[in-house]
Amino acid sequence: MSTLLFNWKKAANYFYDGSKKSIFDNTQSSFIFVFAISCSLLGVGFSFLGLMINGWTLASILSDPLIISGQFAAIRGNAGVNYGFYGMLGTMFTYTTSVICGLIFNRIKRYSVRFFLVIIAFLPGGSMMVIQSSKLIFLISVCFFIGALLLSRLYANKNKIFSVKAVFNIGLTILLVTPFIFFSIISREHYGDLEPSALIANLTYAINSYIFGQIYAFSDFFSYYLEMPSKSKFYIDSDSYGAYTFYSVLNLFGFSKEFIPGLYIESGYVDGVFETNIFTIFRGVINDFGIIGSFVFFGLAGLVVNYTFYKMLYRRESIIRGLFFVGVFVAMVISYLVSVFMARYMYSTLFLTYIILKVYELLHSKRIRSKN
Numbered sequence: 001m002s003t004l005l006f007n008w009k010k011a012a013n014y015f016y017d018g019s020k021k022s023i024f025d026n027t028q029s030s031f032i033f034v035f036a037i038s039c040s041l042l043g044v045g046f047s048f049l050g051l052m053i054n055g056w057t058l059a060s061i062l063s064d065p066l067i068i069s070g071q072f073a074a075i076r077g078n079a080g081v082n083y084g085f086y087g088m089l090g091t092m093f094t095y096t097t098s099v100i101c102g103l104i105f106n107r108i109k110r111y112s113v114r115f116f117l118v119i120i121a122f123l124p125g126g127s128m129m130v131i132q133s134s135k136l137i138f139l140i141s142v143c144f145f146i147g148a149l150l151l152s153r154l155y156a157n158k159n160k161i162f163s164v165k166a167v168f169n170i171g172l173t174i175l176l177v178t179p180f181i182f183f184s185i186i187s188r189e190h191y192g193d194l195e196p197s198a199l200i201a202n203l204t205y206a207i208n209s210y211i212f213g214q215i216y217a218f219s220d221f222f223s224y225y226l227e228m229p230s231k232s233k234f235y236i237d238s239d240s241y242g243a244y245t246f247y248s249v250l251n252l253f254g255f256s257k258e259f260i261p262g263l264y265i266e267s268g269y270v271d272g273v274f275e276t277n278i279f280t281i282f283r284g285v286i287n288d289f290g291i292i293g294s295f296v297f298f299g300l301a302g303l304v305v306n307y308t309f310y311k312m313l314y315r316r317e318s319i320i321r322g323l324f325f326v327g328v329f330v331a332m333v334i335s336y337l338v339s340v341f342m343a344r345y346m347y348s349t350l351f352l353t354y355i356i357l358k359v360y361e362l363l364h365s366k367r368i369r370s371k372n
Contacts, residue, residue, distance in 0.1 A: 217268025
């Protein structure tokens with residue numbers, strides 16, 4: 001609704017008048033490229049260290065990643081794991097790599113370099129998906145890449161999102177990463193010793209659970225919340241004080257709340273079809289704010305997002321507003337699963353990216369002054 005409050009045509013004309021330049025117009029430099037490679041390698045390295053601090057050796061990880069990945073996922077889902085400082089750094093560098101590569105991608109013309117850039121962008125997220133069975137981290141890294149790519153295309157005045165070429169590239173990318181996704185599912189669900197027919201049936205069940213189950217799970221919760229017929233009974237946590245939506249922010253101010261591994265103890269399911277304990281962002285928002293409060297919350301969130309984007313169009317050179325755009329894209333996509341603001345990776349990732357771009361902006365300005 002808040003989109004109606006702004007004069008978007010005037011703002012867009014101002015954005016594209018060409019009188020102001022931004023660092024997002026000049027991301028095709030060797031400086032940024034080297035940082036992308038460095039962050040990618042650091043992300044991979046810390047993902048291995050994250051396993052090693054939990055007791056596994058490098059030799060065992062490399063020799064039998066399927067078993068190690070399944071064991072790590074089982075511990076994470078039941079008792080929880082010690083991610084530690086290495087785990088935090090691994091996640092931060094994984095997502096930062098995706099943002100930087102997304103900003104560069106649109107500016108590069110050579111297909112061989114683009115292909116290499118995609119590998120660099122998804123290498124740390126892919127490694128976590130394979131050795132830690134962390135499909136969510138890989139998905140979020142893809143979202144960061146796409147969000148940054150959309151921002152870069154916005155600055156390049158390339159506002160046509162889909163084309164035959166784009167659809168082909170997306171299809172090719174999905175085809176290339178599918179084996180790694182299946183590997184991650186097999187390791188987590190322990191399907192490695194099944195016959196082909198049983199393996200296909202179980203993979204179908206797992207894919208239904210991961211991709212489609214959230215819609216039914218939330219619907220079942222919502223029916224129960226409204227005291228309508230539901231398949232399961234659910235715990236209504238009315239004393240969350242916003243923790244299911246903004247726990248990372250509240251925790252900075254001393255608020256603490258214990259969550260079980262997986263966040264919710266109940267699951268949505270249809271026998272033989274799927275089962276999931278992921279209920280989209282909406283179950284948490286309803287726990288935090290209630291039904292009426294949820295409408296107010298999303299109205300205010302929409303106003304903040306639209307206002308910030310509107311101001312970005314008038315402040316083309318603003319790095320912070322550009323990265324806010326990327327963060328909003330990630331938050332909207334991942335809302336299908338959970339609120340990204342329960343964890344701190346959004347802030348750490350965008351902060352590190354801001355530092356990298358700010359340093360590059362200062363060096364770029366200094367080089368221009370030297371030439372003049």
